[in-house]
Amino acid sequence: MRLLLDTHVFLWYISAAPELPVAFRDAIREPASEVYLSVASVWEAVIKHALGKLPLPQAPEKYLPRQREAHKVATLPIEEAAISHLVSLSPLHRDPFDRILVAQALQHGLTLVTVDDAVRAYPMPLLHAS
Numbered sequence: 001m002r003l004l005l006d007t008h009v010f011l012w013y014i015s016a017a018p019e020l021p022v023a024f025r026d027a028i029r030e031p032a033s034e035v036y037l038s039v040a041s042v043w044e045a046v047i048k049h050a051l052g053k054l055p056l057p058q059a060p061e062k063y064l065p066r067q068r069e070a071h072k073v074a075t076l077p078i079e080e081a082a083i084s085h086l087v088s089l090s091p092l093h094r095d096p097f098d099r100i101l102v103a104q105a106l107q108h109g110l111t112l113v114t115v116d117d118a119v120r121a122y123p124m125p126l127l128h129a130s
Helices: 007-014 022-029 039-050 060-070 082-088 096-108
Strands: 002-005 034-038 074-076 111-113
Touching: 002 007, 002 022, 002 096, 007 022, 007 039, 007 060, 022 111, 034 039, 034 096, 039 060, 039 096, 082 096, 096 111
Parallel strands: 002 034, 002 111, 034 074
Antiparallel strands: none
């Protein structure tokens, strides 16, 4: 399975948070899974940390890449081609970070891993929590 983690799912996974659905944890840990974290998620986390809305044990520019590598999660860059998908998305969700994740998942044929109901409203492959 090829998975794109939403920002909150990545943060829950690396911290072993109880909020992370077991099905998500198991799919991420599955050796055959290809797991990705978008540059948009790192960008979002850096902004939230700077605003004091996301406490992290270290500076995000060091902590997030270390955790991503330690958990064998690949980086997904934002490519210009994702914008063609972004333009055609209906306005179900207004958050630009979540919208780019949807566009990237569509561009690359990835299954999006999120609990965000607004994101889950898009017609695309989603991992289910149960």
